[in-house]
Amino acid sequence: MKSSAAVAAIADPPASRPASPAPPPLKHDLRLILRQFQVHGEFVSASPHGSSHINDTYCVVCQQGATRRRYIFQRINHHVFQTPVALMENIQRVTEHLARKVAHLPEPGRHVLTLIPSRDGQSFYRDPHGNYWRAYFFIDKARTYDVIESSQQAFAAAQAFGRFQKMLADLPAPRLHDTIPDFHHTPKRFAALEAALDADVANRAAFAKPEIEFALNNQAMAGVLVRAGLPERVTHNDTKLNNVMLDDATAEGICVIDLDTVMPGLALYDFGDMVRTATSPAQEDERDLTQVRMQFPMFEALVRGYLTTAGEFLTPAEKCFLPFSGKLITFEIGLRFLTDFLAGDTYFKVHRENHNLDRCRTQFKLVESIAGQEDEMNRLVETI
Numbered sequence: 129m130k131s132s133a134a135v136a137a138i139a140d141p142p143a144s145r146p147a148s149p150a151p152p153p154l155k156h157d158l159r160l161i162l163r164q165f166q167v168h169g170e171f172v173s174a175s176p177h178g179s180s181h182i183n184d185t186y187c188v189v190c191q192q193g194a195t196r197r198r199y200i201f202q203r204i205n206h207h208v209f210q211t212p213v214a215l216m217e218n219i220q221r222v223t224e225h226l227a228r229k230v231a232h233l234p235e236p237g238r239h240v241l242t243l244i245p246s247r248d249g250q251s252f253y254r255d256p257h258g259n260y261w262r263a264y265f266f267i268d269k270a271r272t273y274d275v276i277e278s279s280q281q282a283f284a285a286a287q288a289f290g291r292f293q294k295m296l297a298d299l300p301a302p303r304l305h306d307t308i309p310d311f312h313h314t315p316k317r318f319a320a321l322e323a324a325l326d327a328d329v330a331n332r333a334a335f336a337k338p339e340i341e342f343a344l345n346n347q348a349m350a351g352v353l354v355r356a357g358l359p360e361r362v363t364h365n366d367t368k369l370n371n372v373m374l375d376d377a378t379a380e381g382i383c384v385i386d387l388d389t390v391m392p393g394l395a396l397y398d399f400g401d402m403v404r405t406a407t408s409p410a411q412e413d414e415r416d417l418t419q420v421r422m423q424f425p426m427f428e429a430l431v432r433g434y435l436t437t438a439g440e441f442l443t444p445a446e447k448c449f450l451p452f453s454g455k456l457i458t459f460e461i462g463l464r465f466l467t468d469f470l471a472g473d474t475y476f477k478v479h480r481e482n483h484n485l486d487r488c489r490t491q492f493k494l495v496e497s498i499a500g501q502e503d504e505m506n507r508l509v510e511t512i
């Protein structure tokens with residue numbers, strides 16, 4: 129399925145079509161926010177865009193003479209990202225570095241996010257309510273996918289994320305800021321689950337007994353990558369399938385987006401999250417767990433695609449952990465959904481009752497599916 133609003137039409141509907149109900153009012157006045165950025169033209173419309181669990185993303189349409197242009201506006205969730213200024217400094221450095229790397233390509237602006245400066249020349253605007261906003265040029269003729277549709281897409285996505293890591297390997301010092309400290313420190317994520325379980329503030333532990341048991345039974349895997357002595361790199365850390373734009377015409381992965389968590393990390397955090405989000409044919413919150421499974425051909429395409437770009441810098445140890453990283457990161461995100469369910473849904477946006485528990489269940493089902501195929505996955509990686 130395509131990300132909800134990724135292909136929103138901007139033209140007015142033909143007069144003959146029955147009028148659809150007015151969309152609910154937006155939480156923020158995008159017309160006012162738009163004025164704070166160096167964008168010409170008149171505000172036409174704004175609509176929510178994408179399927180984020182954290183930030184608020186909008187597509188804003190502007191009239192510029194005879195043309196209408198789209199922009200992406202985002203409100204940074206500053207409860208989750210508690211140092212937004214440092215975060216924007218990271219994004220500015222990273223996008224400028226990437227822009228130099230892709231400058232030789234035709235249409236370079238489709239291969240890297242381009243920040244639009246605020247009226248006073250900053251990379252963000254802080255509104256009177258304390259919200260932090262940023263704006264990007266809209267990348268046309270490409271889209272993101274919430275659920276994988278083909279192994280070609282898996283190959284293209286992994287190739288693009290590998291290229292992203294490769295292009296950032298020579299990012300000049302200083303070290304990037306940690307926008308969320310210990311983001312992928314799985315043992316600390318496990319400890320957070322134990323704390324939420326002890327506190328049980330929402331009295332929900334009784335509703336999640338099998339999931340809690342699954343988490344406790346699998347604790348042993350939590351510390352494996354932390355102890356493995358792998359090299360720190362500049363990584364994306366949120367390589368969901370829907371964080372890479374695939375070109376409509378060529379299906380190539382043209383631009384890695386959602387850069388809030390770009391910071392020092394392990395290459396395997398990124399590969400692991402690709403396995404989590406690009407091998408199962410089901411949505412992350414699918415309630416029918418029989419739909420959730422790791423499809424081997426998708427895994428193979430991820431490995432092959434990733435190695436075309438990351439193969440030249442990965443160490444043998446990193447390669448060896450590729451299959452395991454998928455299981456670990458899926459387990460870790462499952463732990464986080466379960467923790468948030470127990471804590472009363474304070475971190476991830478939820479849209480229905482037990483939403484975080486449903487999400488946790490798909491993750492743990494996927495962990496089981498990966499575990500059942502791990503030997504075969506390891507054999508594949510050894511032969512490539």
Ligand code: ADP
Pocket residue numbers: 131134177178179180181182183184185200241264265266267268271272370371385386387
């Ligand atoms: P989040 O997931 O935090 O809301 P993203 O940065 O991933 O934010 O953006 C949400 C969605 O908006 C993406 O999945 C993508 O479809 C779309 N999107 C983001 N940036 C752009 C862009 N510059 N051009 C076109 N579409 C974009």
Ligand code: GN1
Pocket residue numbers: 179180181182183208366368386389412461
């Ligand atoms: C969040 O914002 P979004 O949807 O890209 C989360 C990721 C999780 C993901 C699970 C900052 O990502 O870590 O893997 O949800 N981002 C943050 O779908 O916590």
Ligand code: MG
Pocket residue numbers: 178180370371386
């Ligand atoms: Mg995203």
